[in-house]
Amino acid sequence: MSKMHSINRLYLPKLKLCHLKSRGFARACVILAAAVLCGCSHVDVHSDKVRGVAYVRVDDVIKHHPLYPQLEQLNNAIASINFEASLPHAPLTPAQIAAQTKDLNAQLHDAEVAAVKAAGIDPAAAGLGQAMNTTSQAQAQAAAAAAQQNYAEYQRGVIAQDNAAMQSIAQQLSKAADDKLRARAEQYQQNESDLSLKLAQEDSSQRMALRTQLSTLALTADQRKSVSDQLGALDKKEADQVNALRAADAQALLAYRKQLGEQTSAQIRAQQTSIQAQTGAKLSQRRDAVGAQLRGLGAAPVATASLPPDVRRRLGQIHQEYAAKFQADAQQAVEEYQATKSDLDAQFAALHGQGVTATGAAAKQLRDLQKRQNDLQMQIQNQIQREAVRLAKEMGFSVVFDNVQAAPGGYDLTNDLIHDIESQHE
């Protein structure tokens, strides 16, 4: 647009002048037309080099958009959360894993209780009439079914989580035992190397003397054999001692492996018993809690035969309103429960060493930030797109590209677009 304005600014005075001088009007028009054809503006859109084609480096334009600082802030915040999630965490001890698993189970339990409560009936509303009683019973049955289903899911979840915790503990204990065994084996190897070196050093002078004798050409065959035998005996003596130590070490290592295996198995069994006991306690606690809630849902039926018609109508309205609200609340409760459960699943996975994504509050924050970032990016891109289309039309381009790898021809519309976007927000 700025270029069109510059053309107008340049030639309109000439046009007016030519109006005054009617004899030169045709010539002025011709000159003006020729000037336009020549493309006296610095963009000759239809030149051989441009041929109506332009391109935009959208990424560069985005950096000049007035909202870019906000976009960058959001990008930095997202990168910060991802960076924190990817940081190496100190390995947890079995006790820590068990404690955190318990905490997460408690959170899952709370989420399910909240869901059951939200799907239940307000006891204060019960007892208004037969219609309400019917609804109450239906809802109590629905709640019981939902609670039963939740309980079954919880049972499966708890067992799966405890199995995972048990597997993780067993892996850690086995790894610790392997590390100990490896350290012991390395120690034995070191001892064997030390002994071999010590023996070689002790016998070095004797070995040297024997080898020197062997290199003497004047030895007879018998003498040479005798010296060779002595050298062989020396090597054998050293090898026997080292082999004896190696055999003793191998036996000791075998015994140590057995001992470690027994210790590890005992530890795993102890942890297993403990976790199974915890699982049983958690399940019975959950069964009791759900049972208590369901017992609290039932309301004493109220006789409705003697109710006057207007009260019945009012009860009908209340019933409809109540049913609608129940559906909405239940839906919301289910959605909230699913979101919480999904996040807790991620936390369980992270606890057991799987996945490096952000969890808990950080995951929620990450989702919010990503949504805001997407929205803002879209808003910026849409505006750039609109302005690019407007500029392209005004300047007479036939096609405008983004994401160009090289451009020996065409016109780079990027700077015009940056200027245009910046000037709109000044």
Added chain:
Amino acid sequence: MKRRFLSTLALVLGLMAAIGPAAIAADLTDVGFIDQSALGNLPAFVSANQQLAAYKAQLNGQFAAAMRGARTDADKQRISLQFQQEFSDKQNELVGPLYQRTQLAIANVSTSKKLSVVVDKRIVIYGGQDITGDVINAVRGSQAMASPQASPAPSSIGFVDQSALANSTDVKNASDQLQKFQAAQQPIYAARYKNATNEVSKQQVMADYNKAIQDEQSKLLKPLVDQTKTATATVARSKNLLLVVDRADVVFGGTDITQDVQNALNK
């Protein structure tokens, strides 16, 4: 009066001759684009992809079971290759015919509209001919599709396969070095991040970390990128191309200069 008209006409013609071919060069009108995501949403594609996803889920179970039974690394590799082949065969069986039909439809529509190049909608900001509707109609039609009689006309829009260029030894080495640098820097900045007492200092650590990575990237990769861009531009100029786009954005036609750029880089 007549003499004045003739002199004016001569002036105009003179000017026209002076500006020569620049003013009479034809604008590029043989560029088409297609919304590939709309094609992917066609019921036939959606159904094929669903079947493929179901097959993959079933295959994953079998793969896991087979891998559990593998005793050696060679066994594992053999099993991996076998399952990859099975998946690839199924993909060809389910999606292959649809993909071929779509390619033929694009070629036929492009030829009938005399387009020299068709690109993905994502890279067209303004102008061009949208052939999405025509291609969808052709794909949906029941009649058999023949190959177009003529190949696309030479195009002023070129393309280069960026992924092929990124496979060069130099680029791979630079990428590996960058990854190693990143892996080495992460624990250093992780420690600083942990010690940061408030959000402002954490943000500062993040900014420093990003800057360190970006600086290294500029040091290692930017020279290679610049070199590639220069080579691409030189080749494009020698072939009288106006613009060069990435191969991934080209659906039909265009002028492939990948090999020429590779040759120029290897000189």
